[in-house]
Amino acid sequence: MERNSTAHTFEWDDSIDDSPEGMTNHASRLRLPSPKRKSVSPLKKYETANFARRRKVKRWTLLEEETLRIGVQKYGRGNWKLILNCYRDTFEERTEVDLKDKWRNMTRS
Structure with missing residues (x-):
């Protein structure tokens, strides 16, 4: 796989291993891809999450x-x-809640 010459990548050395043997073996280190940025439209930035739809009222x-x-x-x-x-x-x-609510309404009147 070829490297993308236009890509901007940054590498951090977060290693806690400062021993000389860890420093000499840079080629075998695991390289993670850079995080990808998501372009978010200002119109969709504050979009609300999908809510569960209410059931239609069904008469008893x-x-x-x-x-x-x-x-x-x-x-x-x-x-x-x-x-x-x-x-x-x-x-x-x-x-069950429908039954409970209906019974409460039936006994109230």
Whole structure:
């Protein structure tokens, strides 16, 4: 591989080995490539990271509400994971937190 004659490289001697035998063997030293600079556009300098998209709001069906009531009667309030797993086909796109929040809203009114 040929050296690039236009490349600007800098070498530092950070070696902690100052013995004469370490100084004579410069050819066998490991040479690392110079770090590459990234050109960053000023417009993209403060670009925000990609955020996770919010789920679309899905309205609760009467079947889901009735199944939630049955699940709470059968397994008790607070066992949202168990209720969700037992009625997975009914609560297709719901989470435990969704069940908890819906139950809180159902019992509040």
